[in-house]
Amino acid sequence: MRKMEARKEEIKKGPWKAEEDEVLINHVKRYGPRDWSSIRSKGLLQRTGKSCRLRWVNKLRPNLKNGCKFSxxxxxxxxxxxxxxxxxxxxxxxxxxxxxxxxxxxxxxxxxxxxxxxxxxxxxxxxxxxxxxxxxxxxxxxxxxxxxxxxxxxxxxxxxxxxxxxxxxxxxxxxxxxxxxxxxxxxxxxxxxxxxxxxxxxxxxxxxxxxxxxxxxxxxxxxxxxxxxxxxxxxxxxxxxxxxxxxGPADSSEPLFALPQPFFEPSPVPRRCRHVSKDEEPDVFLDDFPADMFDQVDPIRSP
DNA sequence: AAGTCGACCAACCGCGTTATT
DNA sequence: CAATAACGCGGTTGGTCGACT
Structure with a gap:
Protein backbone atom coordinates (compact mmCIF):
# COMPACT_ATOMS: atom_id res chain seq x y z
CA MET A 1 0.00 0.00 0.00
CA ARG A 2 2.68 2.38 1.05
CA LYS A 3 4.61 1.28 -1.97
CA MET A 4 1.70 2.07 -4.20
CA GLU A 5 1.34 5.49 -2.69
CA ALA A 6 5.00 6.10 -3.21
CA ARG A 7 4.69 5.13 -6.83
CA LYS A 8 1.78 7.44 -7.22
CA GLU A 9 3.75 10.30 -5.79
CA GLU A 10 6.43 9.73 -8.36
CA ILE A 11 4.14 10.76 -11.11
CA LYS A 12 4.50 14.40 -11.86
CA LYS A 13 1.61 16.49 -12.98
CA GLY A 14 1.02 20.07 -13.91
CA PRO A 15 2.84 22.45 -16.17
CA TRP A 16 5.84 21.22 -18.06
CA LYS A 17 9.27 22.64 -17.54
CA ALA A 18 11.68 23.39 -20.34
CA GLU A 19 13.98 20.62 -19.15
CA GLU A 20 11.19 18.11 -19.34
CA ASP A 21 10.33 19.28 -22.81
CA GLU A 22 13.91 18.83 -23.80
CA VAL A 23 13.98 15.28 -22.50
CA LEU A 24 10.80 14.51 -24.32
CA ILE A 25 12.04 16.01 -27.56
CA ASN A 26 15.24 14.02 -27.31
CA HIS A 27 13.27 10.87 -26.76
CA VAL A 28 11.16 11.52 -29.83
CA LYS A 29 14.23 12.33 -31.86
CA ARG A 30 15.73 9.04 -30.89
CA TYR A 31 12.76 6.70 -30.92
CA GLY A 32 10.07 8.58 -32.75
CA PRO A 33 6.71 9.61 -31.35
CA ARG A 34 5.90 6.29 -29.71
CA ASP A 35 6.71 4.21 -26.66
CA TRP A 36 5.50 6.99 -24.44
CA SER A 37 5.31 4.76 -21.43
CA SER A 38 8.95 3.84 -21.73
CA ILE A 39 9.88 7.43 -20.99
CA ARG A 40 8.85 6.90 -17.42
CA SER A 41 9.97 3.32 -17.15
CA LYS A 42 13.44 4.41 -18.23
CA GLY A 43 13.36 7.07 -15.56
CA LEU A 44 13.72 9.90 -18.06
CA LEU A 45 10.66 11.71 -16.80
CA GLN A 46 8.24 11.25 -13.97
CA ARG A 47 5.33 11.70 -16.29
CA THR A 48 2.86 9.18 -17.52
CA GLY A 49 3.11 8.08 -21.11
CA LYS A 50 -0.21 9.65 -21.64
CA SER A 51 0.99 12.98 -20.41
CA CYS A 52 4.12 12.77 -22.55
CA ARG A 53 2.17 12.00 -25.65
CA LEU A 54 -0.21 14.86 -25.00
CA ARG A 55 2.64 17.27 -24.47
CA TRP A 56 4.26 16.23 -27.69
CA VAL A 57 1.10 16.31 -29.75
CA ASN A 58 -0.19 19.60 -28.42
CA LYS A 59 2.94 21.63 -27.82
CA LEU A 60 6.19 20.15 -28.99
CA ARG A 61 5.34 18.71 -32.35
CA PRO A 62 7.00 20.72 -35.11
CA ASN A 63 5.08 23.33 -37.10
CA LEU A 64 2.33 23.88 -34.63
CA LYS A 65 0.57 27.21 -34.71
CA ASN A 66 1.00 27.70 -31.03
CA GLY A 67 -0.74 30.77 -29.77
CA CYS A 68 -2.05 31.87 -33.14
CA LYS A 69 -5.61 32.96 -33.26
CA PHE A 70 -7.83 31.05 -35.63
CA SER A 71 -8.13 32.88 -38.92
CA GLY A 248 -25.86 13.15 -48.21
CA PRO A 249 -24.98 10.57 -45.62
CA ALA A 250 -23.16 11.95 -42.65
CA ASP A 251 -20.41 9.40 -42.87
CA SER A 252 -20.17 9.57 -46.57
CA SER A 253 -16.71 9.79 -47.94
CA GLU A 254 -17.98 12.48 -50.23
CA PRO A 255 -17.68 15.81 -48.52
CA LEU A 256 -20.78 17.90 -48.48
CA PHE A 257 -19.01 20.93 -49.72
CA ALA A 258 -15.62 21.68 -51.07
CA LEU A 259 -13.76 21.15 -47.88
CA PRO A 260 -10.05 21.42 -47.55
CA GLN A 261 -8.13 18.22 -47.78
CA PRO A 262 -6.70 16.74 -44.65
CA PHE A 263 -3.37 18.21 -43.97
CA PHE A 264 -0.65 16.03 -42.67
CA GLU A 265 2.46 18.09 -43.19
CA PRO A 266 1.79 21.51 -41.84
CA SER A 267 3.79 24.37 -43.22
CA PRO A 268 5.92 26.39 -40.87
CA VAL A 269 4.22 29.27 -39.20
CA PRO A 270 5.25 31.96 -36.80
CA ARG A 271 5.42 30.48 -33.36
CA ARG A 272 3.61 33.01 -31.32
CA CYS A 273 1.18 35.49 -32.76
CA ARG A 274 -1.34 35.84 -30.03
CA HIS A 275 -3.31 38.96 -29.29
CA VAL A 276 -3.91 39.89 -32.84
CA SER A 277 -5.75 43.14 -33.07
CA LYS A 278 -9.36 42.98 -33.96
CA ASP A 279 -8.67 44.96 -37.10
CA GLU A 280 -6.49 42.21 -38.36
CA GLU A 281 -8.63 39.32 -37.29
CA PRO A 282 -12.20 40.40 -37.19
CA ASP A 283 -14.70 38.26 -35.52
CA VAL A 284 -16.47 36.79 -38.44
CA PHE A 285 -19.02 34.81 -36.61
CA LEU A 286 -21.58 37.54 -36.27
CA ASP A 287 -21.21 39.06 -39.66
CA ASP A 288 -23.85 37.11 -41.40
CA PHE A 289 -26.72 36.92 -39.07
CA PRO A 290 -29.97 37.34 -40.85
CA ALA A 291 -30.81 40.95 -40.33
CA ASP A 292 -33.72 40.20 -38.10
CA MET A 293 -32.03 37.54 -36.10
CA PHE A 294 -32.24 39.54 -32.94
CA ASP A 295 -35.07 41.79 -33.83
CA GLN A 296 -37.03 40.43 -30.99
CA VAL A 297 -34.22 41.40 -28.73
CA ASP A 298 -33.99 44.85 -27.28
CA PRO A 299 -30.63 46.41 -27.83
CA ILE A 300 -28.41 46.19 -24.82
CA ARG A 301 -28.62 49.48 -23.08
CA SER A 302 -25.52 51.08 -21.83
CA PRO A 303 -25.71 51.96 -18.19
C1' DA B 1 -4.41 50.91 -8.49
C1' DA B 2 -7.35 47.21 -7.53
C1' DG B 3 -10.99 44.24 -8.58
C1' DT B 4 -13.90 41.80 -11.87
C1' DC B 5 -14.93 39.47 -15.91
C1' DG B 6 -14.38 36.99 -20.15
C1' DA B 7 -11.36 34.63 -23.26
C1' DC B 8 -8.00 31.53 -24.01
C1' DC B 9 -5.25 27.58 -23.30
C1' DA B 10 -2.68 23.70 -21.07
C1' DA B 11 -3.30 19.69 -18.90
C1' DC B 12 -5.89 16.03 -16.69
C1' DC B 13 -9.34 12.31 -16.59
C1' DG B 14 -12.28 8.70 -18.24
C1' DC B 15 -13.37 5.72 -21.68
C1' DG B 16 -13.10 3.33 -26.06
C1' DT B 17 -10.13 1.12 -29.42
C1' DT B 18 -6.15 -1.28 -30.98
C1' DA B 19 -2.01 -3.94 -30.33
C1' DT B 20 0.53 -7.27 -27.87
C1' DT B 21 1.29 -11.22 -25.00
C1' DC C 1 -9.18 -16.32 -27.54
C1' DA C 2 -8.80 -13.71 -23.36
C1' DA C 3 -6.26 -10.51 -20.61
C1' DT C 4 -3.49 -6.69 -20.41
C1' DA C 5 -1.04 -2.71 -21.99
C1' DA C 6 -0.67 1.13 -24.86
C1' DC C 7 -2.63 4.52 -27.38
C1' DG C 8 -5.95 7.96 -28.92
C1' DC C 9 -9.91 10.83 -28.38
C1' DG C 10 -13.35 13.84 -26.33
C1' DG C 11 -14.90 16.21 -22.25
C1' DT C 12 -13.73 18.95 -18.44
C1' DT C 13 -11.16 21.76 -15.26
C1' DG C 14 -8.30 25.27 -13.54
C1' DG C 15 -4.85 28.85 -14.29
C1' DT C 16 -3.39 33.04 -16.62
C1' DC C 17 -3.86 37.19 -19.10
C1' DG C 18 -5.84 41.36 -20.92
C1' DA C 19 -9.69 44.55 -21.05
C1' DC C 20 -12.68 47.05 -18.59
C1' DT C 21 -14.77 49.48 -14.62
Whole structure:
Protein backbone atom coordinates (compact mmCIF):
# COMPACT_ATOMS: atom_id res chain seq x y z
CA MET A 1 0.00 0.00 0.00
CA ARG A 2 2.68 2.38 1.05
CA LYS A 3 4.61 1.28 -1.97
CA MET A 4 1.70 2.07 -4.20
CA GLU A 5 1.34 5.49 -2.69
CA ALA A 6 5.00 6.10 -3.21
CA ARG A 7 4.69 5.13 -6.83
CA LYS A 8 1.78 7.44 -7.22
CA GLU A 9 3.75 10.30 -5.79
CA GLU A 10 6.43 9.73 -8.36
CA ILE A 11 4.14 10.76 -11.11
CA LYS A 12 4.50 14.40 -11.86
CA LYS A 13 1.61 16.49 -12.98
CA GLY A 14 1.02 20.07 -13.91
CA PRO A 15 2.84 22.45 -16.17
CA TRP A 16 5.84 21.22 -18.06
CA LYS A 17 9.27 22.64 -17.54
CA ALA A 18 11.68 23.39 -20.34
CA GLU A 19 13.98 20.62 -19.15
CA GLU A 20 11.19 18.11 -19.34
CA ASP A 21 10.33 19.28 -22.81
CA GLU A 22 13.91 18.83 -23.80
CA VAL A 23 13.98 15.28 -22.50
CA LEU A 24 10.80 14.51 -24.32
CA ILE A 25 12.04 16.01 -27.56
CA ASN A 26 15.24 14.02 -27.31
CA HIS A 27 13.27 10.87 -26.76
CA VAL A 28 11.16 11.52 -29.83
CA LYS A 29 14.23 12.33 -31.86
CA ARG A 30 15.73 9.04 -30.89
CA TYR A 31 12.76 6.70 -30.92
CA GLY A 32 10.07 8.58 -32.75
CA PRO A 33 6.71 9.61 -31.35
CA ARG A 34 5.90 6.29 -29.71
CA ASP A 35 6.71 4.21 -26.66
CA TRP A 36 5.50 6.99 -24.44
CA SER A 37 5.31 4.76 -21.43
CA SER A 38 8.95 3.84 -21.73
CA ILE A 39 9.88 7.43 -20.99
CA ARG A 40 8.85 6.90 -17.42
CA SER A 41 9.97 3.32 -17.15
CA LYS A 42 13.44 4.41 -18.23
CA GLY A 43 13.36 7.07 -15.56
CA LEU A 44 13.72 9.90 -18.06
CA LEU A 45 10.66 11.71 -16.80
CA GLN A 46 8.24 11.25 -13.97
CA ARG A 47 5.33 11.70 -16.29
CA THR A 48 2.86 9.18 -17.52
CA GLY A 49 3.11 8.08 -21.11
CA LYS A 50 -0.21 9.65 -21.64
CA SER A 51 0.99 12.98 -20.41
CA CYS A 52 4.12 12.77 -22.55
CA ARG A 53 2.17 12.00 -25.65
CA LEU A 54 -0.21 14.86 -25.00
CA ARG A 55 2.64 17.27 -24.47
CA TRP A 56 4.26 16.23 -27.69
CA VAL A 57 1.10 16.31 -29.75
CA ASN A 58 -0.19 19.60 -28.42
CA LYS A 59 2.94 21.63 -27.82
CA LEU A 60 6.19 20.15 -28.99
CA ARG A 61 5.34 18.71 -32.35
CA PRO A 62 7.00 20.72 -35.11
CA ASN A 63 5.08 23.33 -37.10
CA LEU A 64 2.33 23.88 -34.63
CA LYS A 65 0.57 27.21 -34.71
CA ASN A 66 1.00 27.70 -31.03
CA GLY A 67 -0.74 30.77 -29.77
CA CYS A 68 -2.05 31.87 -33.14
CA LYS A 69 -5.61 32.96 -33.26
CA PHE A 70 -7.83 31.05 -35.63
CA SER A 71 -8.13 32.88 -38.92
CA UNK A 72 -11.46 33.46 -40.54
CA UNK A 73 -10.70 30.69 -43.00
CA UNK A 74 -9.85 28.29 -40.25
CA UNK A 75 -12.98 29.26 -38.43
CA UNK A 76 -15.06 28.55 -41.48
CA UNK A 77 -13.33 25.25 -41.94
CA UNK A 78 -13.99 24.25 -38.38
CA UNK A 79 -17.63 25.21 -38.72
CA UNK A 80 -17.96 23.25 -41.90
CA UNK A 81 -16.22 20.19 -40.59
CA UNK A 82 -17.94 20.25 -37.28
CA UNK A 83 -21.20 20.20 -39.10
CA UNK A 84 -20.08 17.24 -41.08
CA UNK A 85 -18.17 15.21 -38.53
CA UNK A 86 -19.60 16.42 -35.28
CA UNK A 87 -17.19 16.72 -32.38
CA UNK A 88 -14.51 14.68 -34.04
CA UNK A 89 -11.82 17.15 -33.18
CA UNK A 90 -8.91 14.98 -34.14
CA UNK A 91 -10.40 14.42 -37.53
CA UNK A 92 -11.20 18.07 -37.99
CA UNK A 93 -7.69 19.02 -36.94
CA UNK A 94 -6.24 17.01 -39.80
CA UNK A 95 -7.73 19.57 -42.16
CA UNK A 96 -6.11 22.45 -40.33
CA UNK A 97 -2.36 22.65 -40.72
CA UNK A 98 -0.63 23.32 -37.46
CA UNK A 99 -3.73 22.87 -35.36
CA UNK A 100 -4.27 20.14 -32.84
CA UNK A 101 -7.48 18.52 -31.80
CA UNK A 102 -7.14 20.37 -28.53
CA UNK A 103 -6.86 23.66 -30.36
CA UNK A 104 -9.96 22.97 -32.35
CA UNK A 105 -11.83 21.76 -29.34
CA UNK A 106 -10.88 24.81 -27.30
CA UNK A 107 -11.72 27.11 -30.16
CA UNK A 108 -15.10 25.55 -30.60
CA UNK A 109 -16.05 25.55 -26.99
CA UNK A 110 -14.88 29.09 -26.56
CA UNK A 111 -17.01 30.05 -29.49
CA UNK A 112 -19.98 28.26 -28.07
CA UNK A 113 -19.60 30.08 -24.81
CA UNK A 114 -19.39 33.38 -26.58
CA UNK A 115 -22.55 32.64 -28.44
CA UNK A 116 -24.29 31.45 -25.37
CA UNK A 117 -23.38 34.65 -23.64
CA UNK A 118 -24.61 36.76 -26.51
CA UNK A 119 -27.79 34.84 -26.62
CA UNK A 120 -28.16 35.04 -22.92
CA UNK A 121 -27.63 38.77 -22.83
CA UNK A 122 -29.97 39.27 -25.70
CA UNK A 123 -32.58 37.05 -24.21
CA UNK A 124 -32.24 38.71 -20.89
CA UNK A 125 -32.98 41.99 -22.48
CA UNK A 126 -35.99 40.69 -24.29
CA UNK A 127 -37.47 38.23 -21.90
CA UNK A 128 -37.07 39.74 -18.51
CA UNK A 129 -40.74 39.38 -17.94
CA UNK A 130 -40.64 35.79 -18.99
CA UNK A 131 -37.87 34.78 -16.71
CA UNK A 132 -36.69 37.46 -14.42
CA UNK A 133 -34.46 34.99 -12.60
CA UNK A 134 -32.12 34.76 -15.50
CA UNK A 135 -31.71 38.44 -16.09
CA UNK A 136 -29.90 40.84 -13.85
CA UNK A 137 -29.44 38.46 -11.01
CA UNK A 138 -27.95 35.87 -13.22
CA UNK A 139 -24.81 37.31 -14.63
CA UNK A 140 -22.44 35.19 -16.55
CA UNK A 141 -19.39 34.90 -14.45
CA UNK A 142 -16.45 33.16 -15.93
CA UNK A 143 -16.42 29.54 -15.03
CA UNK A 144 -19.60 29.74 -13.11
CA UNK A 145 -21.52 30.44 -16.20
CA UNK A 146 -24.70 28.60 -16.04
CA UNK A 147 -25.53 27.75 -19.56
CA UNK A 148 -28.96 28.49 -20.73
CA UNK A 149 -31.43 26.79 -22.87
CA UNK A 150 -33.79 28.56 -25.05
CA UNK A 151 -36.98 26.74 -24.85
CA UNK A 152 -40.08 27.29 -26.75
CA UNK A 153 -43.28 28.11 -25.11
CA UNK A 154 -46.15 27.96 -27.53
CA UNK A 155 -47.83 30.88 -25.94
CA UNK A 156 -44.81 33.06 -25.51
CA UNK A 157 -42.26 32.17 -28.08
CA UNK A 158 -38.75 31.66 -26.88
CA UNK A 159 -37.97 31.82 -23.26
CA UNK A 160 -35.06 31.03 -21.10
CA UNK A 161 -34.58 27.97 -19.06
CA UNK A 162 -31.53 27.68 -16.92
CA UNK A 163 -30.07 24.65 -18.47
CA UNK A 164 -28.12 24.25 -21.57
CA UNK A 165 -27.95 26.20 -24.68
CA UNK A 166 -27.74 24.71 -28.06
CA UNK A 167 -25.80 27.02 -30.18
CA UNK A 168 -25.12 26.38 -33.73
CA UNK A 169 -22.61 27.89 -35.98
CA UNK A 170 -23.10 28.62 -39.52
CA UNK A 171 -21.59 30.29 -42.47
CA UNK A 172 -24.09 31.42 -45.01
CA UNK A 173 -21.47 32.49 -47.46
CA UNK A 174 -20.09 29.00 -47.44
CA UNK A 175 -23.19 27.27 -48.50
CA UNK A 176 -22.85 26.69 -52.15
CA UNK A 177 -26.31 26.70 -53.60
CA UNK A 178 -27.79 25.39 -50.49
CA UNK A 179 -31.22 25.70 -51.95
CA UNK A 180 -30.17 23.55 -54.86
CA UNK A 181 -28.94 20.89 -52.59
CA UNK A 182 -31.91 20.91 -50.43
CA UNK A 183 -34.29 21.13 -53.27
CA UNK A 184 -37.60 22.72 -52.61
CA UNK A 185 -38.01 21.14 -49.28
CA UNK A 186 -38.86 23.72 -46.78
CA UNK A 187 -38.63 22.21 -43.38
CA UNK A 188 -40.70 24.06 -40.95
CA UNK A 189 -40.38 24.11 -37.24
CA UNK A 190 -43.45 22.05 -36.60
CA UNK A 191 -41.71 19.33 -38.56
CA UNK A 192 -39.16 18.95 -35.92
CA UNK A 193 -40.47 17.97 -32.57
CA UNK A 194 -37.06 16.70 -31.76
CA UNK A 195 -34.13 17.31 -29.54
CA UNK A 196 -31.64 19.35 -31.46
CA UNK A 197 -28.56 19.21 -29.39
CA UNK A 198 -25.64 17.62 -31.14
CA UNK A 199 -27.25 18.35 -34.42
CA UNK A 200 -24.51 20.26 -36.03
CA UNK A 201 -24.97 22.53 -38.95
CA UNK A 202 -22.83 24.94 -40.75
CA UNK A 203 -24.01 28.06 -42.40
CA UNK A 204 -21.79 31.02 -41.97
CA UNK A 205 -22.91 33.05 -39.10
CA UNK A 206 -23.81 31.69 -35.80
CA UNK A 207 -27.39 31.04 -35.42
CA UNK A 208 -28.81 30.28 -32.12
CA UNK A 209 -31.14 27.45 -32.20
CA UNK A 210 -33.84 26.74 -29.81
CA UNK A 211 -33.76 23.32 -28.41
CA UNK A 212 -37.08 21.74 -28.85
CA UNK A 213 -38.18 18.82 -26.88
CA UNK A 214 -41.00 16.55 -27.75
CA UNK A 215 -43.05 18.09 -25.07
CA UNK A 216 -42.68 21.46 -26.67
CA UNK A 217 -43.69 20.38 -30.06
CA UNK A 218 -46.67 22.29 -31.14
CA UNK A 219 -48.31 22.76 -34.46
CA UNK A 220 -48.51 26.48 -33.96
CA UNK A 221 -44.92 27.00 -33.10
CA UNK A 222 -43.96 28.52 -36.34
CA UNK A 223 -46.24 31.45 -36.00
CA UNK A 224 -44.87 32.20 -32.60
CA UNK A 225 -41.31 32.70 -33.61
CA UNK A 226 -40.57 36.32 -34.10
CA UNK A 227 -38.24 35.94 -37.02
CA UNK A 228 -38.79 36.89 -40.59
CA UNK A 229 -40.00 34.12 -42.86
CA UNK A 230 -36.53 33.97 -44.34
CA UNK A 231 -34.86 33.48 -41.01
CA UNK A 232 -37.52 31.12 -39.90
CA UNK A 233 -36.98 28.94 -42.89
CA UNK A 234 -33.26 29.00 -42.38
CA UNK A 235 -33.66 28.05 -38.78
CA UNK A 236 -36.05 25.34 -39.68
CA UNK A 237 -33.71 23.90 -42.22
CA UNK A 238 -30.79 24.08 -39.93
CA UNK A 239 -32.69 22.49 -37.17
CA UNK A 240 -33.85 19.55 -39.11
CA UNK A 241 -32.01 16.52 -37.89
CA UNK A 242 -32.16 14.98 -41.30
CA UNK A 243 -30.99 18.04 -43.09
CA UNK A 244 -27.68 16.48 -43.85
CA UNK A 245 -29.30 13.28 -44.79
CA UNK A 246 -30.90 15.23 -47.54
CA UNK A 247 -27.53 16.47 -48.63
CA GLY A 248 -25.86 13.15 -48.21
CA PRO A 249 -24.98 10.57 -45.62
CA ALA A 250 -23.16 11.95 -42.65
CA ASP A 251 -20.41 9.40 -42.87
CA SER A 252 -20.17 9.57 -46.57
CA SER A 253 -16.71 9.79 -47.94
CA GLU A 254 -17.98 12.48 -50.23
CA PRO A 255 -17.68 15.81 -48.52
CA LEU A 256 -20.78 17.90 -48.48
CA PHE A 257 -19.01 20.93 -49.72
CA ALA A 258 -15.62 21.68 -51.07
CA LEU A 259 -13.76 21.15 -47.88
CA PRO A 260 -10.05 21.42 -47.55
CA GLN A 261 -8.13 18.22 -47.78
CA PRO A 262 -6.70 16.74 -44.65
CA PHE A 263 -3.37 18.21 -43.97
CA PHE A 264 -0.65 16.03 -42.67
CA GLU A 265 2.46 18.09 -43.19
CA PRO A 266 1.79 21.51 -41.84
CA SER A 267 3.79 24.37 -43.22
CA PRO A 268 5.92 26.39 -40.87
CA VAL A 269 4.22 29.27 -39.20
CA PRO A 270 5.25 31.96 -36.80
CA ARG A 271 5.42 30.48 -33.36
CA ARG A 272 3.61 33.01 -31.32
CA CYS A 273 1.18 35.49 -32.76
CA ARG A 274 -1.34 35.84 -30.03
CA HIS A 275 -3.31 38.96 -29.29
CA VAL A 276 -3.91 39.89 -32.84
CA SER A 277 -5.75 43.14 -33.07
CA LYS A 278 -9.36 42.98 -33.96
CA ASP A 279 -8.67 44.96 -37.10
CA GLU A 280 -6.49 42.21 -38.36
CA GLU A 281 -8.63 39.32 -37.29
CA PRO A 282 -12.20 40.40 -37.19
CA ASP A 283 -14.70 38.26 -35.52
CA VAL A 284 -16.47 36.79 -38.44
CA PHE A 285 -19.02 34.81 -36.61
CA LEU A 286 -21.58 37.54 -36.27
CA ASP A 287 -21.21 39.06 -39.66
CA ASP A 288 -23.85 37.11 -41.40
CA PHE A 289 -26.72 36.92 -39.07
CA PRO A 290 -29.97 37.34 -40.85
CA ALA A 291 -30.81 40.95 -40.33
CA ASP A 292 -33.72 40.20 -38.10
CA MET A 293 -32.03 37.54 -36.10
CA PHE A 294 -32.24 39.54 -32.94
CA ASP A 295 -35.07 41.79 -33.83
CA GLN A 296 -37.03 40.43 -30.99
CA VAL A 297 -34.22 41.40 -28.73
CA ASP A 298 -33.99 44.85 -27.28
CA PRO A 299 -30.63 46.41 -27.83
CA ILE A 300 -28.41 46.19 -24.82
CA ARG A 301 -28.62 49.48 -23.08
CA SER A 302 -25.52 51.08 -21.83
CA PRO A 303 -25.71 51.96 -18.19
C1' DA B 1 -4.41 50.91 -8.49
C1' DA B 2 -7.35 47.21 -7.53
C1' DG B 3 -10.99 44.24 -8.58
C1' DT B 4 -13.90 41.80 -11.87
C1' DC B 5 -14.93 39.47 -15.91
C1' DG B 6 -14.38 36.99 -20.15
C1' DA B 7 -11.36 34.63 -23.26
C1' DC B 8 -8.00 31.53 -24.01
C1' DC B 9 -5.25 27.58 -23.30
C1' DA B 10 -2.68 23.70 -21.07
C1' DA B 11 -3.30 19.69 -18.90
C1' DC B 12 -5.89 16.03 -16.69
C1' DC B 13 -9.34 12.31 -16.59
C1' DG B 14 -12.28 8.70 -18.24
C1' DC B 15 -13.37 5.72 -21.68
C1' DG B 16 -13.10 3.33 -26.06
C1' DT B 17 -10.13 1.12 -29.42
C1' DT B 18 -6.15 -1.28 -30.98
C1' DA B 19 -2.01 -3.94 -30.33
C1' DT B 20 0.53 -7.27 -27.87
C1' DT B 21 1.29 -11.22 -25.00
C1' DC C 1 -9.18 -16.32 -27.54
C1' DA C 2 -8.80 -13.71 -23.36
C1' DA C 3 -6.26 -10.51 -20.61
C1' DT C 4 -3.49 -6.69 -20.41
C1' DA C 5 -1.04 -2.71 -21.99
C1' DA C 6 -0.67 1.13 -24.86
C1' DC C 7 -2.63 4.52 -27.38
C1' DG C 8 -5.95 7.96 -28.92
C1' DC C 9 -9.91 10.83 -28.38
C1' DG C 10 -13.35 13.84 -26.33
C1' DG C 11 -14.90 16.21 -22.25
C1' DT C 12 -13.73 18.95 -18.44
C1' DT C 13 -11.16 21.76 -15.26
C1' DG C 14 -8.30 25.27 -13.54
C1' DG C 15 -4.85 28.85 -14.29
C1' DT C 16 -3.39 33.04 -16.62
C1' DC C 17 -3.86 37.19 -19.10
C1' DG C 18 -5.84 41.36 -20.92
C1' DA C 19 -9.69 44.55 -21.05
C1' DC C 20 -12.68 47.05 -18.59
C1' DT C 21 -14.77 49.48 -14.62
Missing amino acids: ADEERTVIELQSEFGNKWARIATYLPGRTDNDVKNFWSSRQKRLARILHNSSDASSSSFNSKSSSSHRLKGKNVKPIRQSFNPSQGFGLVEEEVTVASSCSQMVPNSSDQVGDETLTLPDMGVKLEHQPFAFGTDLVLAEFSDSHSDANQQEMIPFSPESRELLARLDDPFYYDIL
